[in-house]
Amino acid sequence: MLTKLLIANRGEIAVRVIRTARELGYRTVAVYSEADANALHVQEADEAVLIGPAQVSASYLNVAAVLEAARKTGADAIHPGYGFLSENADFATACQNAGLTFVGPPAQAIELMGSKRRSKIAMQKAGVPVVPGFEGDRANDEELVAAAGTIGYPLMIKASAGGGGRGMRLVHEASQLKAEIQRARSEARNAFGDDELILERAVIEPRHVEIQVFADKHGNAIYLGERDCSIQRRHQKVVEEAPSPFVTPELRKAMGEAAVKAALACQYEGAGTVEFLVDKDRNFYFLEMNTRLQVEHPVTELVTGQDLVAWQLNVAEGRPLPLSQEEVRLDGHAIEVRLYAEDPANGFLPQTGLLHCFEPAPVPGVRYDTGVRSGDIVTSHYDPMLAKVVAWGPTRDDARRRLLRALEDTLIAGVITNRHFLSRIIAHEAFGAGEATTAFLEQAFADDPSLHPAVASSSDIALAATVFALGNGVAGGWSNSLTTALPLSLQLGDERLQVQVRRAGDEVTIEQTGDTRTLIVKMLDHRSLCYVDNDVRLTCQYQQVDNHLYLQSSGRALHLMDVTHQPPGDKAGAGSGRLQAAMDGNIVDVLVSPGDSVAKGDTLVVLEAMKMEHPVKADRDGQVARINVATGDQVRRQQLLVELSAEDGDTGPAQQKEAHA
Structure with missing residues (x-):
């Protein structure tokens, strides 16, 4: 009989496993990184152990730390969830060697099925239908190119150790093959530590x-x-x-x-x-x-x-x-x-x-x-x-x-x-x-x-203006009327919207350029607005945080800001030449050097975040003036990565532009 289960994972799958284990009477142990100290799965478990910093390689993929957590807490079984160590045959073996029950298949089954190449060969022997292709053992690029000529196009490149679409490329013609092999190898190496590839005939629209x-x-x-x-x-x-x-x-x-x-x-x-x-x-x-x-x-x-x-x-x-x-x-x-x-x-x-x-x-x-x-x-x-x-x-x-x-x-x-x-x-x-x-x-x-970026309808703008105009008064009670028009300036993406709001009792009139709309407010609390528009009673949800409004109406979500008291600001336009990280992540490749000439759309840097690679592309033609990062750097969202200069030496507007990634 097993009594205490350690869940070697995080997030929703850890929570889901913990809840079933608890219902069956098991004691549960969560492991967590420094970034997850206050996470829900930590709160849900009976016990929790810190296993390392935020980086997965130092925490959730750290086999020694996970096994030490099991030893400290007296866990007798480990559930791996999905992702992370769940399909790691060495981890399953390590659990067994430590006297722990691994809640999963035997290590040899994980190892076999973890290789797309070997598993496909095994399935052929077992009489299971497979897609025609090429499964050469550690095939090099030249062998893959030669095999592709036999298979024909379109074909799929696949990481043998892959999953989740990483290391997978659809190739339509021979001219694309070599470049896509290199991209697939790189992504597979970064995601799985193994760049072995196989080829398969593409089954179209399956x-x-x-x-x-x-x-x-x-x-x-x-x-x-x-x-x-x-x-x-x-x-x-x-x-x-x-x-x-x-x-x-x-x-x-x-x-x-x-x-x-x-x-x-x-x-x-x-x-x-x-x-x-x-x-x-x-x-x-x-x-x-x-x-x-x-x-x-x-x-x-x-x-x-x-x-x-x-x-x-x-x-x-x-x-x-x-x-x-x-x-x-x-x-x-x-x-x-x-x-x-x-x-x-x-x-x-x-x-x-x-x-x-x-x-x-x-x-x-x-x-x-x-x-x-x-x-x-x-x-x-x-x-x-x-x-x-x-x-x-x-x-x-x-x-x-x-x-x-x-x-x-x-x-x-x-x-x-x-x-x-x-x-x-x-x-x-x-x-x-x-x-x-x-x-x-x-x-x-x-x-x-x-x-496409959300476009606000006149109804959306009216709802946002109503919440901004009246919402701040919820705690202290509404005034009976707005005797004069209240001007509001709202920001939606790059667009500024000018509105006038008047109120008489429950009636709120919102004037926009070329449009006037009257709403009858029935109820306004900190989460929802109930109103009558054109004789129809409706409700929308929202969350207001300072001058930010997250509005949900008709299944759509809009993020607007009240910028009435802020001066208008100029944003850098398209083609600024100042390329920023669109998210926190890790630089896995820098493809250019200072002085290189580039064309709009060229990939300059490859950023890895949340298990995927994202190319950072030039937003205009020009020359590389400065490179502010190197391979292996951790970067923050909106950090300036590369600066381009035009032929006249101009490096673009002073304000930074988020990269297209």
């Missing part, structure tokens, strides 16, 4: 469907249905659902049995996911096996009624699986989205800062898996996911409707998120019809409004 498998120590293995993860951006999953709207009962059985073959072929134990590509004719091909609990496991839990973490702990204690294959039932439909602190209008750049407010909307059938709460700081050290929002319903449309409401009504203030982008996906006709493939975002969302 479905990405994965099978949840479970195996115990007694030779039993079953599958618990599928998850459709086709909606992806840069090969990273955005939306997941179970069951797949594309999968028939016959295909589910065929894929499930193939996934069980894959598990048995590597003597698997515990939770695993076998991922497949499925073409338009419903032919399926092995992609990879993830030897851990997946981020998207909640959708499987909701449609099967099973707690997969509880299953993991049962298997770790040597018990047989609680269900046979015949006893597995799928009930209803579940959809999950990943809510990130990122800016879709700026290339999905990760966002950092103080999370002033995070209030998930209470919607029946909706589950929130999160590791943050109001007052937390989103840093650049870790993945920027704030929460997984998961909705269940008796039908797919019921789940969609609940999820859409949850996204629209969840109040978030302080950092830009992808919330509106997600709601647009869930509401899209193609998604509703179950027709979304891996090409969905590229084809249907290339110019979606959620990918």
